[in-house]
Amino acid sequence: MSEQTAATRARTAPDLGELVEQARQGRPRAVARLISLVENAAGSAVPSAPLRAVMAALATGARRPYAARVIGLTGSPGVGKSTATGMLIRAFRRRGARVGVLAVDPSSPFTGGALLGDRVRMQEHATDPGVYIRSMSSRGHLGGLAWATPQALRVLDAAGCDVVLVETVGVGQAEVDVARLADTTVVLVAPGMGDEVQAAKAGILEVADVFVVNKADRDGAQSAVRELRSMAGLVDAPWRPPIVPTVAARGEGADDLMAALDKHQAYLEESGEAERRRLARARDEIEAVALAALRSRFANLHGDRLDALAARLVAGETDPYAAADDLIAALA
Amino acid sequence: MSEQTAATRARTAPDLGELVEQARQGRPRAVARLISLVENAAGSAVPSAPLRAVMAALATGARRPYAARVIGLTGSPGVGKSTATGMLIRAFRRRGARVGVLAVDPSSPFTGGALLGDRVRMQEHATDPGVYIRSMSSRGHLGGLAWATPQALRVLDAAGCDVVLVETVGVGQAEVDVARLADTTVVLVAPGMGDEVQAAKAGILEVADVFVVNKADRDGAQSAVRELRSMAGLVDAPWRPPIVPTVAARGEGADDLMAALDKHQAYLEESGEAERRRLARARDEIEAVALAALRSRFANLHGDRLDALAARLVAGETDPYAAADDLIAALA
Structure with missing residues (x-):
C-alpha cells in the first residue's frame, strides 16, 4: 500500500474503538457513521469484519442493550406517519428524553427521494442534539431490512436514546417483521384513504398495540374510530388496543397518544410481556443474521x-425442493 | 390406526397423483386444493412430503414450466388495483386466454377480511371456468410470501393459465421481491392519494415496466402523468416504462394498457430479457425454499x-454475529 493510500485510509476509516466510544457518548457523526456501516452491509449481505467488531462492542458494552423504548409507527402512505412522528418527537423532547428515529419507509420524507416539503416539517429537529433521525432504505436483498433494522436500533440504543421511533409502511410482510422489533406498535389510519380500515382489518390488527385515527378533523373520522373500536372489542387478549384520534399536523391529540403509549408500556412491564418481546426480538435478530x-x-x-x-x-x-436440497448439501 | 381414522384420512386426502392430474386438466377444485397445500406449508415453513411430491410432479411434468405470462400489479391501497385487475381479466378473457389471479395483498378484496362491496365487483368472474382467483395471505413467517407465491404460480401454470395476474401492495420489501416473479410489473398510482408519486419515486421506479395512472378522471391526474413521464425519461435502460392513464372502474384505458403490456412482452422476448427473468425467478425460488x-x-x-x-x-x-455463528455451527 502506498503512503498516500494509507493516509487516505486513515482519514476515511477512523479507529473503530474510538468510533464506538464516540457513539456511546452520543456524538451524532459517530452514530451516523455506525448506522451507515450497518446499512451498507445490509445492501451486500456480507457482514464486514469492522461491522462484526462494532456490533460485538455495542452488544456486550457497558450500557444494557435493549434499554431504549422502541415505538413502531406504521400505516399506508398518506396517513401522516411522519407528521405523527414529529409530534411524538416534540412530546418526548418536552420530557427531556433523547429520541432516535429510524424511518424504514420508501415514501418517508426522511428517506431519500421524498418530498422536500415534508423534510422541512422535520427541519426544526435538525439542530437538536437530543434527536437522531435516520432513514433506512428498504431496497437491497431479501430480508435486508429484517437484518439491518435491529442493528441500527442497537446503535441508537448504545448512543443513549431513551426512545426510538421506527416508522414503517404498514402493509407488507417485511414491515410486519420490523414491527416485531417494537415494544409498542402504533397503527395509523386516516379517513378517506380508501381501503385503510380494511387493510387494518386484514393484516394489521394482530400487530397493533395502539390505533391512531389521524386527520381526525376530516369527514369519516368518527366512523373510522367506531369501526376500529368494534374491531378492537373482538380482541381476546389481556391488552385491547385503544383508539386515539389525532390531528398530528396541529399537534392535537398528542397528550392522549402519549397517555396511551405510557399505559401500554406499563402493561408490558407488569405482565412480563416486555421481557418476552425483547427475547423474541433477540431471536429474530440472531436468525436474520444467520x-x-x-x-x-x-x-x-x-x-x-x-x-x-x-x-x-x-x-x-x-x-424447487430437490434443487434446494442440492444447494443446502453444498453448504456442508 | 383405527379403520375409521383411515377412512376419514382417505376421504380428506385424495390420491396426490390424481389431484395433480385434475389440476393439469384445469379442474378448479384441484387447483384450489394444491394452492392451499402450498399456503398451509408457507405458514409452518415446513415443506410437507405431499407438497414435495406435488411440486416434483408439477415442475417436471409434461407442460413446460414458466409457460404462463406473469403480470404483477402493485400500488398502495386505494389506487384501484383490484378494479384494474378486473379490467385486465375481462380484456384477456375477450382474447380467449385462461387467466389466473394471485392476490398477495392484505387489503385486497380477494383476501380474507376485506370489503364485501369490492368482492361483488369480481363476482362476475366467480362462475367463469376460465378464471382462477386466489388470495395469498402475507401473514406467517419471514419470507413466507417469497417462498409460497412462486409455488402457487407453478400450480396455476400447470393448470394451463395463459396469464397470471399477481396483485401486491407495492411499498414493502416482500412486495418488491414478489414483483421479481413477474415478467411485466405494472405500478399503479392514483391522483390525490397523498404520497403516491413520491412512493413511486423512492422505491418503485426500478421495478416498474408500465405505469398506470388510475382514476384519471380526477383532479391531479395530468400532473401525475407528467411527473411520472419526466421520471421515466431519466431511465437509462433499453426499456422506458410507458405511462397509461385509466379509469378502471369504467374500463377506460383497457386497450391502451393491453397494448403497453403486449409491447413489453415483445420487448422481453426480442431482447432475451424474458429468459433472464425466468432464470432469476428460478434462482429466487430455489433460494427461498433452501x-x-x-x-x-x-x-x-x-x-x-x-x-x-x-x-x-x-x-x-x-x-448477534457470534450468536448467529453458533447457530450455523449447530446445523452441521
Missing part, C-alpha cells in the same frame, strides 16, 4: 451451482 | 439453543 450469512454463502460460494440449478428448473428437469 | 428449510431447522432442531442465545444477547453476554 440467514443472511447462509444466503451470502449461496451467492458467493455456490453462485455457479445455483445458476445451473435454476437453468434445470426452468427446463423442467428438477423441482 | 432458506425456509434452513430456518425450519433453526426453529425445530435448535429452538432451545436459539432461546438460550437470545437470552444471552438480551443480557449483553454475546453479540
Whole structure:
C-alpha cells in the first residue's frame, strides 16, 4: 500500500474503538457513521469484519442493550406517519428524553427521494442534539431490512436514546417483521384513504398495540374510530388496543397518544410481556443474521451451482425442493 | 390406526397423483386444493412430503414450466388495483386466454377480511371456468410470501393459465421481491392519494415496466402523468416504462394498457430479457425454499439453543454475529 493510500485510509476509516466510544457518548457523526456501516452491509449481505467488531462492542458494552423504548409507527402512505412522528418527537423532547428515529419507509420524507416539503416539517429537529433521525432504505436483498433494522436500533440504543421511533409502511410482510422489533406498535389510519380500515382489518390488527385515527378533523373520522373500536372489542387478549384520534399536523391529540403509549408500556412491564418481546426480538435478530450469512454463502460460494440449478428448473428437469436440497448439501 | 381414522384420512386426502392430474386438466377444485397445500406449508415453513411430491410432479411434468405470462400489479391501497385487475381479466378473457389471479395483498378484496362491496365487483368472474382467483395471505413467517407465491404460480401454470395476474401492495420489501416473479410489473398510482408519486419515486421506479395512472378522471391526474413521464425519461435502460392513464372502474384505458403490456412482452422476448427473468425467478425460488428449510431447522432442531442465545444477547453476554455463528455451527 502506498503512503498516500494509507493516509487516505486513515482519514476515511477512523479507529473503530474510538468510533464506538464516540457513539456511546452520543456524538451524532459517530452514530451516523455506525448506522451507515450497518446499512451498507445490509445492501451486500456480507457482514464486514469492522461491522462484526462494532456490533460485538455495542452488544456486550457497558450500557444494557435493549434499554431504549422502541415505538413502531406504521400505516399506508398518506396517513401522516411522519407528521405523527414529529409530534411524538416534540412530546418526548418536552420530557427531556433523547429520541432516535429510524424511518424504514420508501415514501418517508426522511428517506431519500421524498418530498422536500415534508423534510422541512422535520427541519426544526435538525439542530437538536437530543434527536437522531435516520432513514433506512428498504431496497437491497431479501430480508435486508429484517437484518439491518435491529442493528441500527442497537446503535441508537448504545448512543443513549431513551426512545426510538421506527416508522414503517404498514402493509407488507417485511414491515410486519420490523414491527416485531417494537415494544409498542402504533397503527395509523386516516379517513378517506380508501381501503385503510380494511387493510387494518386484514393484516394489521394482530400487530397493533395502539390505533391512531389521524386527520381526525376530516369527514369519516368518527366512523373510522367506531369501526376500529368494534374491531378492537373482538380482541381476546389481556391488552385491547385503544383508539386515539389525532390531528398530528396541529399537534392535537398528542397528550392522549402519549397517555396511551405510557399505559401500554406499563402493561408490558407488569405482565412480563416486555421481557418476552425483547427475547423474541433477540431471536429474530440472531436468525436474520444467520440467514443472511447462509444466503451470502449461496451467492458467493455456490453462485455457479445455483445458476445451473435454476437453468434445470426452468427446463423442467428438477423441482424447487430437490434443487434446494442440492444447494443446502453444498453448504456442508 | 383405527379403520375409521383411515377412512376419514382417505376421504380428506385424495390420491396426490390424481389431484395433480385434475389440476393439469384445469379442474378448479384441484387447483384450489394444491394452492392451499402450498399456503398451509408457507405458514409452518415446513415443506410437507405431499407438497414435495406435488411440486416434483408439477415442475417436471409434461407442460413446460414458466409457460404462463406473469403480470404483477402493485400500488398502495386505494389506487384501484383490484378494479384494474378486473379490467385486465375481462380484456384477456375477450382474447380467449385462461387467466389466473394471485392476490398477495392484505387489503385486497380477494383476501380474507376485506370489503364485501369490492368482492361483488369480481363476482362476475366467480362462475367463469376460465378464471382462477386466489388470495395469498402475507401473514406467517419471514419470507413466507417469497417462498409460497412462486409455488402457487407453478400450480396455476400447470393448470394451463395463459396469464397470471399477481396483485401486491407495492411499498414493502416482500412486495418488491414478489414483483421479481413477474415478467411485466405494472405500478399503479392514483391522483390525490397523498404520497403516491413520491412512493413511486423512492422505491418503485426500478421495478416498474408500465405505469398506470388510475382514476384519471380526477383532479391531479395530468400532473401525475407528467411527473411520472419526466421520471421515466431519466431511465437509462433499453426499456422506458410507458405511462397509461385509466379509469378502471369504467374500463377506460383497457386497450391502451393491453397494448403497453403486449409491447413489453415483445420487448422481453426480442431482447432475451424474458429468459433472464425466468432464470432469476428460478434462482429466487430455489433460494427461498433452501432458506425456509434452513430456518425450519433453526426453529425445530435448535429452538432451545436459539432461546438460550437470545437470552444471552438480551443480557449483553454475546453479540448477534457470534450468536448467529453458533447457530450455523449447530446445523452441521
